[in-house]
Amino acid sequence: xxxxxxxxxxxxxxxxxxxxxxxxxxxxxxxxxxxxxxxxxxxxxxxxxxxxxxxxxxxxxxxxxxxxxxxxxxxxxxxxxxxxxxxxxxxxxxxxxxxxxxxxxxxxxxxxxxxxxxxxxxxxxxxxxxxxxxxxxxxxxxxxxxxxxxxxxxxxxxxxxxxxxxxxxxxxxxxxxxxxxxxxxxxxxxxxxxxxxxxxxxxxxxxxxxxxxxxxxxxxxxxxxxxxxxxxxxxxxx
Ligand SMILES: Cc1ncc(COP(=O)(O)O)c(C=O)c1O
Numbered sequence: 001x002x003x004x005x006x007x008x009x010x011x012x013x014x015x016x017x018x019x020x021x022x023x024x025x026x027x028x029x030x031x032x033x034x035x036x037x038x039x040x041x042x043x044x045x046x047x048x049x050x051x052x053x054x055x056x057x058x059x060x061x062x063x064x065x066x067x068x069x070x071x072x073x074x075x076x077x078x079x080x081x082x083x084x085x086x087x088x089x090x091x092x093x094x095x096x097x098x099x100x101x102x103x104x105x106x107x108x109x110x111x112x113x114x115x116x117x118x119x120x121x122x123x124x125x126x127x128x129x130x131x132x133x134x135x136x137x138x139x140x141x142x143x144x145x146x147x148x149x150x151x152x153x154x155x156x157x158x159x160x161x162x163x164x165x166x167x168x169x170x171x172x173x174x175x176x177x178x179x180x181x182x183x184x185x186x187x188x189x190x191x192x193x194x195x196x197x198x199x200x201x202x203x204x205x206x207x208x209x210x211x212x213x214x215x216x217x218x219x220x221x222x223x224x225x226x227x228x229x230x231x232x233x234x235x236x237x238x
Contacts, residue, residue, distance in 0.1 A: 004035065005032070005033070005034040005035070006034065006035045006037060007025065007034050007035070007036050007037070008037045008038075008039060009022055009025050009036060009037070009038045009039070009062070010038075010039055010043075011038050011039060011040035011043040011044055011046075011055070011056050011059060011065075012039075012040060012041065012042055012043020012044070012046070012055075012170065014172070014204075014213075015165075015166070015172065015174050015204055015206045015211070015213060016165065016166035016169065016172065016174050016206065017043060017169045017170040017171065017172045018166075018169070019043060019046075019055045019056065019169070021058070022038060022056065022057060022058030022059055022061065022062070023057050023058030023061065024058070025058070026058050026061030026062065029061070035063045035064070036061070036062045036063050036064075037062065037063065037064045037065070037066070038059060038062040038064070038065045038066075039066055040056065040059065040065050040066065040067045041066065041067065041068040041071060041080075042067075042068060042071040042072050042171070042215075042217060043055065043056065043170065044056060044059065044065065044067045045067075045072040045073075045138070045142050046142070046170060047059065048135065048138055048139040048142050048143075049139055049142055049143050049146070051143075052142070052146065052170060055169070055170070062083075063084065063085045063086070064082060064083060064084040064085065064086075065082065065083045066080060066081070066082045067080060067081050067082075067083075068080045069081060069122075069126050071217050072138075072141070072142060072145075072171075072217045073126060073129055073130075073138065074129065074141070074217070074218065074219045075122075075125040075126050075129055076125060078122070079122040079123075079125065079126055081126075087108065087109075087113075090113055091104045091109050091112045091113065094112055094113055094114055094115060095112045096111065096112055096117055101117075141219045142171075144221070145171045145216035145217055145218075145221060146170055146171050146216070148216055148221060148222075148223060148225075148226045149168050149170065149171045149172060149173050149214070149216045150168045151223065151226055151227075152168075152173050152214060152216075152226050152229060152230055153167075153168035153173045153175075155227075155230040155233075155234075156173065156175050156230070156233065159233065159234055159237055160178065161177065161178055161179075161237030161238045162175050162176070162177060162178055162233065162237050163175060163176060163177075163178045165206045165207070165209060165211055166206070171215060171216040171217060172213060172214065172215045172216070173213070173214040173215075173216075174204070174206055174211055174212075174213050175211060175212055175214075176206075176209055176210065176211040176212065177189060177237065181209055181210050181211065182210065183210040185210075186203060186210040186211065186212065187203060187210075189212065189236060189237065190202070190203050190212055192236035193229075193232055193233065193236055196232045196235070196236065198228050198229065198231075198232045199228065199229045199232055201213065201214055201229075214229065
């Protein structure tokens with residue numbers, strides 16, 4: 001009792017894009033006193049598409065939310081946004097106490113909001129992208145990436161040598177060898193894909209199983225790109 005409690009909920013896990021039931025977790029705030037943070041690094045972009053928005057239902061009840069912009073907004077590293085219900089606490093924590101920096105008095109108080117004192121104007125490319133593409137443009141990128149991830153997932157499911165480790169919920173396809181997915185054999189598969197010169201897939205481990213992970217977020221990715229990856233996977237997975 002009396003101790004601060006922070007609950008970090010997932011809005012899109014890295015391997016399989018699982019979402020916590022944000023509405024249900026937020027409802028617990030009526031009974032328990034805790035701070036609800038939501039990691040929506042890329043999953044929060046589901047909100048842009050009516051067909052995927054239910055995944056982030058309850059996001060608006062969080063106390064704070066982080067969203068990466070260098071992922072699905074397609075701006076250069078390293079850009080992110082965070083939303084908080086308590087900017088006052090944030091200034092209190094990150095206040096740069098030095099006379100030459102002045103005292104916090106702006107609203108928002110950009111100098112005193114982060115651990116970094118000097119930083120690039122990361123907001124500029126993000127703003128350009130939002131102005132250039134708008135909600136509809138970003139919705140199209142998200143919808144296309146999700147459709148292509150599902151296409152790759154369906155293609156992998158049809159290959160005898162591979163299997164999906166989870167349904168393709170949004171933009172990540174997590175898969176492995178159908179038989180004996182040892183670390184060595186999965187690494188060998190990744191090397192064979194890379195050696196083809198066509199694609200590069202990164203290794204992961206899901207629930208103890210060595211696997212590969214194809215995450216879609218690039219604005220230029222097309223169906224033809226996806227089909228090339230599938231062709232390579234078919235060739236190297238026997
Ligand atoms: C769900 C999730 N949370 C957090 C992170 C970490 O993001 P960053 O490296 O931008 O801090 C990532 C990125 O890999 C992610 O996918």
